[in-house]
Amino acid sequence: MLHYRTQGFQGCAVKYSPFFDNRLAVASSANFGLVGNGRLHILELTANGIQPLKSFTTQDSLYDTAWSELHENQVLAASGDGSIKLFDCTANDFPISSWKEHGREVFSVNWNPVAKDRFCSSSWDGTVRVWSPHRPQSLLTLPTHSCTYSASFCPHNPDLISCVTSDSYVRVFDLRTPASASNHLVTQIPIHASASGPGMLGQPGVLATAGVDRAIRTFDIRAPQQGPLATMLGHEYAVRKVAWSPHLSNVLLSASYDMTCRVWSDRSEAGPGGDMDVMRAGPGSTVLGAELGRMGRHTEFVTGIDWCLFGSEGWCASVGWDENLYVWDVRASMT
Template structure:
């Protein structure tokens, strides 16, 4: 690994890290005291310089912070997901206090994501079993999408501002299309049972020859859309496997399965620079870079790709809880955070030379 930069967050355990979509030298970290169980939260806004990683701004909150998303319309603003169910919008030009507060969720807000296309809305998901759509200029939500169970992660499609995904404790991916009538299913158009065996008369085989029969339902903790193939989603969760799915074939089973983590997968993120590369962070204290093998020859009918682990970063000494790619440069810089009160910025180029 070519190089690594480190920043400590004493007294606060990071849960999420995101690079700025505007600057390659800016990123933010959502962190919590006491591992997010009880106590305050702190938002760290970090800058990179010749002197290394430095804290440029910090905001304290009364409750734990679990996630963050940079605004797509204002380079100095970002929202955070709070343990008290609120979402707060901070501005780097305003000291101490949020410029907006949104509070409708009845349980912890666990995920936030800004609309990358129209840039005028963001979404949140909560342990209360809902996804909510917000405008940064209104205190009240624009719409609520019922999930019905703890919803760990929600995201906008990278190519269509009307399509929203969510993953939850009931082992399903849900896809909503806001262009459809709200009646009947609240815009729900697709449900993918992540652990179900694929439909069909025979079970498919993995590339190594083993039969793939799905698995016992388990909580899905994270997911991300492929930035180049806008019908492909990667998931990770309690069963330690990373799977990719094509939302056009909800009962067809996974496109690829990646095994290697020893404990639950907390976060997955597709590379913004390559269609077949993704990174994951796990409770096994490792961050791993994978190829889903989609750039090789097409998979034979009835087979599921077994993606390959192409790199491992094991410098965290507690749960690895967040990971993100830098959008800029030649495609190898990754930020990871863990409960060891550390932010690590590292160059994965060496891992990607395969």
């Protein structure tokens, strides 16, 4: 397990580079994101541990980050002042581009991994916006009418965006549909919780959500009326982030305010924690997912997680309010 201290700044999000297996970006904030500066850390994994490559200090808190899918040295940062900034690791300390249309904090940014010429953002102002890095204004605004915690493009379809909001719904927008009165909204699924964490598409058509009720649920957006496919229980406090493994379609990672990261199987595949027969229990049935392991090194809220896209299927990174970044192998934590 590798460790790095983001001294004076509490981590909010961590992302592996899609170009380099040894490069990470960490979005962080002073004073737990309530007031003060933010800092974007660009870090490299070396033979001598985790070493800083570059850092950018901002006037407001940073809540999320996303690597460009077009340029290996460029990375986005989502800011508390409603702006999105694009930094270049090889340039000076100022952003090379900046966008500001959101009326409140930008809480997530996500770069489209298929149509690489666009990215999206979500904000507490009740909107999701789609952007091009080459245009000064947003391409599209998708209203959610509720504080929007997270939005992400589907890794299998460049025109699908999922998001989760404070009204406990996961919404799916299809940009191929006519805007009309629905503003591209094609699916709206109640999660039955008072607030929700990130929604992310993993297997084609299946997404995972989590929230303050401590439960992780998976849904099939092709059959939203059937309710959750699987429910994963075990966290003691609200779940802040979930992330599907890029290597194993039934495995996901979670980060929680209970100061742990946990590895789960939704039991949809044979493999680690999988059981194909369980998923055939019948229409409308909900499977109880399996906890495969946990990591408890953090001493404060765990707020960010990400999987490494390269190499063997176990490496990931986590950050938290304890100012610590850990890079670790989930297989070492499996029971």
